[in-house]
Amino acid sequence: MPGVKRLTQFIRAKIWAWLERRQPAAEQLKLRQHILYVLPTRYGMALFALAAILYLLGSNYQNNLILLLSFLLIALLLLCIMLAFGNLHGLVLHHTAAKAAFAGDQLTVSILLEQQQQRQLLEFSLNGKHQLFWTLPTEVMLQVDSSRRGYYQLPRFKIQSIYPFGLVRCWCYPALKQHYWVYPQPLTSTSQQNLPAGDGELQWSHLSPYQPGDALQRIDWKRLARQPTQPVVKVFNQQATELHQLVVPSLSGAALEQALCHITAQILHLSNRHLPYSLQIGNQILTAEHNLTGTDAQQGVNAQELHRQRCLEALSLC
Amino acid sequence: MLSSPTSSLAPPTQTVVLWRLWLLQTLLLALLSPAFNFWSLAIFSLLLLAKLPQLLLGRPVWSLRLSNLLALVIVAALLLFARDLGVLHLMIHLLLLAAILRLLGFRHADQADIQQLLWVQYFLFACCFILHQSLGMALLVFLLLLLQLQTHYLAFAAPGSHFPLKTSLKIALLFVPFWLVLFLLFPRIAPLWALPDSKSAMTGLGEELNPGSIERLVETDQLAFRVEFHSRKPRADELYWRARIYDTFDGASWRRRHNDEQADFSRMKYSPANRLSYKIIAEPHQQRHLYSLGVPVRLIYPQRADTDALLSSRTLLSQRASFQIQSVLAPVPDLPLNQDSNLQLPEGNPKSRALAAELAKQYPQPDQLVLAIGRYLREGGFRYSLTPPALSGDQIDMFLWQSKTGFCSHYAQTTTFLLRAAKVPARIVAGYLGGEWRDGQNYLEVSQRAAHAWVEYRHNGAWHKFDPTLEVAPERLFSSLEDLLSATELLRLQGNWLSRAGFAKQWLQQLEDLDYYWSRWVLGFDSEQQQSLLSSVKSRIQQLAALNWWHYSKVLLLLLGALAISWLAFLRLTRAPRSVSAWLIAELAAVGAKTPQQTVLQYILSLSGNTAASQQLTQQLADDYQQLVFAGDVSLEKNVKNKVKQLKKLLKQQRR
Numbered sequence: 023m024p025g026v027k028r029l030t031q032f033i034r035a036k037i038w039a040w041l042e043r044r045q046p047a048a049e050q051l052k053l054r055q056h057i058l059y060v061l062p063t064r065y066g067m068a069l070f071a072l073a074a075i076l077y078l079l080g081s082n083y084q085n086n087l088i089l090l091l092s093f094l095l096i097a098l099l100l101l102c103i104m105l106a107f108g109n110l111h112g113l114v115l116h117h118t119a120a121k122a123a124f125a126g127d128q129l130t131v132s133i134l135l136e137q138q139q140q141r142q143l144l145e146f147s148l149n150g151k152h153q154l155f156w157t158l159p160t161e162v163m164l165q166v167d168s169s170r171r172g173y174y175q176l177p178r179f180k181i182q183s184i185y186p187f188g189l190v191r192c193w194c195y196p197a198l199k200q201h202y203w204v205y206p207q208p209l210t211s212t213s214q215q216n217l218p219a220g221d222g223e224l225q226w227s228h229l230s231p232y233q234p235g236d237a238l239q240r241i242d243w244k245r246l247a248r249q250p251t252q253p254v255v256k257v258f259n260q261q262a263t264e265l266h267q268l269v270v271p272s273l274s275g276a277a278l279e280q281a282l283c284h285i286t287a288q289i290l291h292l293s294n295r296h297l298p299y300s301l302q303i304g305n306q307i308l309t310a311e312h313n314l315t316g317t318d319a320q321q322g323v324n325a326q327e328l329h330r331q332r333c334l335e336a337l338s339l340c
Numbered sequence: 341m342l343s344s345p346t347s348s349l350a351p352p353t354q355t356v357v358l359w360r361l362w363l364l365q366t367l368l369l370a371l372l373s374p375a376f377n378f379w380s381l382a383i384f385s386l387l388l389l390a391k392l393p394q395l396l397l398g399r400p401v402w403s404l405r406l407s408n409l410l411a412l413v414i415v416a417a418l419l420l421f422a423r424d425l426g427v428l429h430l431m432i433h434l435l436l437l438a439a440i441l442r443l444l445g446f447r448h449a450d451q452a453d454i455q456q457l458l459w460v461q462y463f464l465f466a467c468c469f470i471l472h473q474s475l476g477m478a479l480l481v482f483l484l485l486l487l488q489l490q491t492h493y494l495a496f497a498a499p500g501s502h503f504p505l506k507t508s509l510k511i512a513l514l515f516v517p518f519w520l521v522l523f524l525l526f527p528r529i530a531p532l533w534a535l536p537d538s539k540s541a542m543t544g545l546g547e548e549l550n551p552g553s554i555e556r557l558v559e560t561d562q563l564a565f566r567v568e569f570h571s572r573k574p575r576a577d578e579l580y581w582r583a584r585i586y587d588t589f590d591g592a593s594w595r596r597r598h599n600d601e602q603a604d605f606s607r608m609k610y611s612p613a614n615r616l617s618y619k620i621i622a623e624p625h626q627q628r629h630l631y632s633l634g635v636p637v638r639l640i641y642p643q644r645a646d647t648d649a650l651l652s653s654r655t656l657l658s659q660r661a662s663f664q665i666q667s668v669l670a671p672v673p674d675l676p677l678n679q680d681s682n683l684q685l686p687e688g689n690p691k692s693r694a695l696a697a698e699l700a701k702q703y704p705q706p707d708q709l710v711l712a713i714g715r716y717l718r719e720g721g722f723r724y725s726l727t728p729p730a731l732s733g734d735q736i737d738m739f740l741w742q743s744k745t746g747f748c749s750h751y752a753q754t755t756t757f758l759l760r761a762a763k764v765p766a767r768i769v770a771g772y773l774g775g776e777w778r779d780g781q782n783y784l785e786v787s788q789r790a791a792h793a794w795v796e797y798r799h800n801g802a803w804h805k806f807d808p809t810l811e812v813a814p815e816r817l818f819s820s821l822e823d824l825l826s827a828t829e830l831l832r833l834q835g836n837w838l839s840r841a842g843f844a845k846q847w848l849q850q851l852e853d854l855d856y857y858w859s860r861w862v863l864g865f866d867s868e869q870q871q872s873l874l875s876s877v878k879s880r881i882q883q884l885a886a887l888n889w890w891h892y893s894k895v896l897l898l899l900l901g902a903l904a905i906s907w908l909a910f911l912r913l914t915r916a917p918r919s920v921s922a923w924l925i926a927e928l929a930a931v932g933a934k935t936p937q938q939t940v941l942q943y944i945l946s947l948s949g950n951t952a953a954s955q956q957l958t959q960q961l962a963d964d965y966q967q968l969v970f971a972g973d974v975s976l977e978k979n980v981k982n983k984v985k986q987l988k989k990l991l992k993q994q995r996r
Contacts, residue, residue, distance in 0.1 A: 065455045072459060076466050082531040084661060086523075086863050087469035087478055091485070093522040095462065098489075101515050142498045145349055152347045156498035184349040188455070188496040191349070 038178075047175060047197040053113045057194045060107050062099065066189035069095055099189055106192040109183050110144070112137050113158075115196055122203035122334070124286070129168040131176055131202050132161050142186075148179040168204045171282070171338045176200035205334045208290050209283035229254045237296065237324060265309075266292055266299040268333075270340060282337050289337075293330040301333045303340050308333055350496050352448040355395070360491040361443055362391055364461060367484055369436060371468045371477075375429040380422060383414060387440045394444070402445040411441055432467045435460055454495045461488060473660050475858040525874070528867040530641060531655075544625035545770050549586045549793065550593035551735065554749045554770070555726055557791045564772060564791075565622040565631055566856055567784040574616060574633060576774060576818055578669055580794065580805060581631040581786065583771035585648050591686040592735065594753060594768055603647045603675065605635050610668040621662045621859045628652040630663060631771060631786075635673070638666040640868070647675045648803075662864030671802035682765035682798065685757065689736040692754075696761030706764045706799040713758050714811040717751065720744065724813035748816075751808040752793040765798040769805075773816070779853045783860075920968060920977060927984050931991040941966065947991065954990045961987060 045057045062070065073095040080088030114136035123129035138158035145154045148164045155162070164179060175197075182193035229242060232253035240255040268288055271281050285301070292299045300309040310329040366388055373381060387410075393399045418425075418433055425433070439460045447453050465488065468481045490503050544564060546553065586594035616633055630643065630651040639645060642654035643663060649672040651665065699716070703709040721744055728745045731738050736757045739750055746754075752768045759766035773792035775784040794807040809816055921940045928934075934943040941962055948958040961983040968976040 068455070068459060069462070072462055076463075078532065079466060081529045083470060083659065084531060084866070085469055085473070085659060086865055087473060087481075088466045089528075090519075090523055090862075091462070091466050091469065093519055093526065094485070097515055097519040097522060100518070101511065105511075142501065143350065143496075145347060147347060154348060154351065156351060156501075182347075182349065184496065185498075186493055186496055188350055188451075 041178065041195055042197070045195075045197060047199045049117045049199045051115045051196050051198060053110050053115075053181075053194055053196065055107070055111065057196065058107060058110055058192055059194060060103055060190060060192045062189060063184055063191045066099060066102070066191075069189055070099060073099070098187065102187050102190040105186055106183060106190040109141055109185050110181065110192050110194065113141065113144075113181075115198055117198045117200040120201040120203060122205060122331075123168050124205045125168060125171050125207040127168060128165065129202060129204065130163040130165045131200055132163050133198065133200065135160055135162060142183075144181055144183045144185075146179060146181055148177065166202060171204050171206045171279075173335070173338055174202055174204065176202065203335060203338055205338050206279070206282040206286045208287035209280070210287045228257050230257050231255075237326060266297060267302065268299055269302045270304075270337070272304070282340070286334065286337055289330060289333050293326060296326060299333075301336060303336055306336075308336060348451065350451055351499050353446070353454050353495055354499050357454070357491055357495045358443070358446060359395060360487065360494070361457060361461075362388070362395060364484065364488055364491065365436070365440055365443060368439075368461065368464050368468070371481065371484075372432055372436065372464065372471065374471050375425070375432045375467075377422060377425065380418065380425075380433060384436060384440065387437075387444065391440075391444055401447070402441075404445055407441045407445040411437060428470065432464070435464055435467065439464065458488070458492050458495065470659065473859075473863055475855050478858075478862075524865075524870065528870060530867075542626040544627060544788065545584045545629070545791065548593045548595045549584075549749060549753075549768060549770055551728070551731055551739075551746065551750050551753065554791050554793055555747050557788050558726065561787060561789050563623050564625075564786045564788050565620050566778075566859070567618050567620050567775070567786065568782070568860065569616065569618045569784070571615065571617040573781065574669070578633065579774045579784075580769075580792075580807075581633060581772040581775075581790075582650060582769055583629050583631050585650060585767055585769055585796075587682055587767040588684060589686060589753070589757070591688055599646050599648060601647050602644050603649070604639070605637050605645060605649060605668075605673070606639075608635060608637060608668065608670070608673060610637070610670050614669040615666065616669065617664075617666045619662055619664050619860075619864070621660065621856070621864055622657055624657050624659050624661075626656055626658060628654075628656060630657075630665075632665055632667045634667045634669040636665060636667045640664050648672065660859055660863055662859065662866070664866075664868060671804045672796070674798055674801050674803060682767055683760050683763060685760050689734045689757065692734075692736040692740055692757060693761045695740070696758045699758070700762035700764075706759075706797055707804070709759065709762055709764060710755075710797060710804075710806050713755055714806070714808060717755075717808055718811040722746070722751075722812045724809065724816070748809040749793045751812060752795050755795045755806065755808040759795070759797050767796050767803075769794055769796050773807075778849070778856070783856060785852070785856070920965075920980060924965070924980070924984055928988060931988055931995075940969075947987065949991050949994050951990075951994060954987065954994065957983060957987050957990060 045051075073092045076088055076092035076095070080086065080092055116134035116136065118132050118134060121129065121131055135158055138160065141158050143154065143156060144158060145152055146162055146164060147153075149167055151165055153162070164176070166174070166176065178195045178197045180193060180195055182191060184191050229245075232241060232255050236255045240257075242254050242256055246253050266288075268285050270285060271278075273281055289299065289301070298310060300307055302308075308329070310325055369376075369381075369384055369388065376384070394401055414437055415434065418430065422430070422433075439457060442453060442457050442460075446457075465481060465485055469478070472478065472481065493503055494501075543560070543562065545557065584596065586596055588595045588597050614634070615637070618633075620631060622630060630653055632649075632651040635649045636643070636645050636651045640663070643651055643665070644654060645651050651667075653661070653663070695716075699709060699712050703712045720740075723745045724747070725745045726747060728747060728750060729743045731743065731750075736754055739746060739754055749768075749770075752770075756766045756768050770791070770793045772786045772790040773794075774790050775786035777783075778785050792809070794805060794809070796803040796805055798804075924940065925934050925943070928943075928947060932947050934940075938946065944958055944962045944965060948955045961980065964976050964980050964983060967973045968980055
């Protein structure tokens with residue numbers, strides 16, 4: 023029945039668009055009543071039916087005690103609406119820094135929770151994977167789809183709960199400005215056999231004062247112990263010091279993907295061996311020096327690590 | 341935490357829940373045992389015992405096939421051998437069987453199992469209320485219901501979590517009023533269809549009357565019904581509760597000729613003083629007949645009256661039920677229907693017939709004849725006794741000339757016989773005489789001990805009451821039975837009398853009063869009372885609306901204002917004084933927010949702006965602030981505050 027399928031898809035798209043307008047993605051989100059939905063579960067319906075049966079039974083037998091039981095069940099149902107709502111209401115979700123993984127690897131995104139005490143049996147669902155928490159931790163890991171490279175925002179996920187009594191379900195579809203990277207999958211091609219071997223070929227040259235951005239591995243630790251105020255780094259003469267120029271070919275489709283995978287593998291290979299490399303995508307050229315300007319250098323981020331990250335991110339996006 | 345490809349919103353069922361379910365089922369079986377016979381009780385107990393190895397030793401649960409097979413066998417056995425249980429009891433059997441078998445084959449991971457089990461058990465609780473309605477039992481069932489609710493909670497809670505007693509008590513504060521309001525105000529419907537009744541033995545006055553049947557009834561000494569009068573309280577000689585009529589005599593016992601014709605006495609003429617309005621709370625007797633004084637003039641469903649003005653219910657009285665009755669103390673008007681049957685007599689009793697003929701010759705008018713019969717009984721040396729000698733053969737002759745000792749039924753049947761023999765239509769009416777006023781004359785309690793039989797004879801188109809027993813024992817009207825009986829007769833009733841002696845008697849009476857009000861207000865709460873409750877609420881609201889609201893609102897406003905002021909003062913007193921730095925940050929937030937990494941000094945300096953004046957000002961502010969906070973120079977506080985305000989102004993100007 024393709025017609026029905028198309029109709030459900032249409033309705034689903036409408037609902038999704040409505041949700042988008044109602045709750046645009048935010049960095050922090052407190053679950054309030056405008057995004058929480060409450061409806062009885064099937065069991066709740068069954069219990070309501072029982073209350074109706076008991077009402078008829080009590081009326082027919084003119085038995086007030088049975089009527090009392092019937093009204094007790096109805097009051098319980100109505101109470102559950104409030105309790106189920108209260109179980110989700112007020113929970114605060116925080117985004118975290120973007121995580122990254124290579125395509126095909128498992129990638130979990132973590133979300134921080136606040137006000138999570140005193141809540142029970144919440145289920146987090148994303149992409150058909152469900153996690154039921156008996157009590158809530160401060161950090162929830164959601165596994166995301168990492169099959170295709172790119173820079174993504176965490177899709178709307180679902181939080182739901184039928185606590186207490188299982189009669190009423192309260193749920194919501196929160197959207198967080200929670201991003202993640204999926205880098206191209208590294209594939210080693212035959213042409214990469216002749217890449218330089220790396221560390222083994224390094225030769226000690228001289229010492230120089232530590233500057234922010236220098237690799238921690240190169241700090242002369244023995245000296246640092248003697249003179250803690252003046253860290254120095256070892257400088258190596260690289261035999262193969264020539265810059266490896268990696269160029270993304272102007273391809274498209276599967277060929278581009280293939281090329282990106284290979285370049286990713288090369289970047290990993292080179293950065294593991296601390297060899298300099300640059301990446302050219304179209305007119306844009308990324309070099310290690312390029313990264314050393316500005317705040318990053320001040321904050322002492324490992325320049326090579328940063329360069330690698332920049333390059334991989336650029337590859338994800340091209 | 342559980343991670344799964346399918347959505348399951350509740351954890352697997354815990355063992356504590358299973359134990360509770362088992363306990364609940366055992367208690368339900370005990371509560372529902374009146375619906376079971378010996379064999380079914382034994383089978384169900386064995387099934388419950390079979391769960392214990394699973395719970396204690398961790399034996400595997402029964403397979404679905406085994407459960408189904410057993411269910412099939414037991415249901416077949418029930419249908420074959422226990423059909424006399426009745427539909428209702430059979431239904432209880434099936435529900436409990438389903439619950440127990442499901443527990444025996446319980447699958448922890450399957451939510452459907454626990455859901456169905458709890459559902460069926462709620463239903464079984466309702467069945468308990470069909471069988472038990474007394475205050476004590478109802479309280480017990482509601483206590484068990486609390487256990488069921490706790491089990492239900494635990495089944496859908498995180499493993500290891502406890503029932504939140506404190507929170508639930510708080511919730512109960514909201515829940516209980518809501519529940520009661522639903523009960524009080526939710527509209528009631530009339531019964532839609534007849535429901536299957538439980539088959540229990542009939543009690544109270546039976547289908548036939550013979551000398552001795554009333555005596556047996558008196559010895560049972562159970563509660564028959566209780567009455568609350570809304571109109572004036574009737575005198576003792578008016579308390580003749582009509583319940584049954586016996587009009588066909590076969591020489592040994594009296595029966596009722598079939599009378600299913602309904603009658604409406606609402607257009608009867610009567611004086612308002614004779615009209616009585618009262619509520620009867622009748623104990624179940626598994627029959628249809630009700631009790632009324634005189635002629636019922638207004639019938640409220642499910643009451644109906646027949647042509648003899650006897651009140652009955654459309655359904656069997658299988659549970660305690662209340663009826664609102666309006667009746668008139670007047671002779672029952674005679675409807676011109678087969679009157680001849682009220683003259684029917686079998687062959688025999690020649691001496692009595694002769695006596696009747698002689699009296700009839702002397703007193704041709706029925707009312708005079710009745711008085712003459714009364715005089716004959718009063719002066720003939722008759723004795724009132726609970727243990728009269730047995731009669732055989734020509735019963736009436738034997739009673740009149742040999743034994744001369746009898747209970748009310750003897751006198752009633754003898755009088756009826758004599759009247760019929762004298763061609764005056766007459767019949768025996770059985771019911772109750774008097775009752776015991778309880779709780780400061782609030783209500784009347786009528787027990788089987790008040791069972792009585794008297795005579796109605798037709799005269800001038802109406803049936804008049806005549807009580808021949810009073811001719812022999814006139815005290816019967818004003819004193820209870822025990823005062824009239826001899827010591828040996830009392831001994832017969834000792835078993836029942838003993839419980840009503842001394843200290844125990846007081847306690848029992850208190851309990852009976854409590855039970856009465858339970859029936860009156862909880863069991864007997866019907867749509868009529870609902871209406872009166874609503875109208876009383878309405879009139880209260882109207883009374884409130886009539887008050888001088890302007891005056892009251894002024895007082896209320898004053899009170900609220902005083903409360904608000906004192907609350908604010910309290911807050912001001914208890915709140916910690918705000919530090920200078922917090923004030924400064926809040927004040928300057930409008931021109932630039934402080935990041936968490938910055939110290940207050942860094943923050944002030946970061947606001948320096950781009951003119952010389954503002955830069956100078958920030959530097960001064962920073963110096964003063966340092967002096968104030970770190971050197972404790974309190975005199976600078978005012979200075980700092982001024983500078984902060986100046987800076988704020990300056991920076992705002994720069995922005996524009």
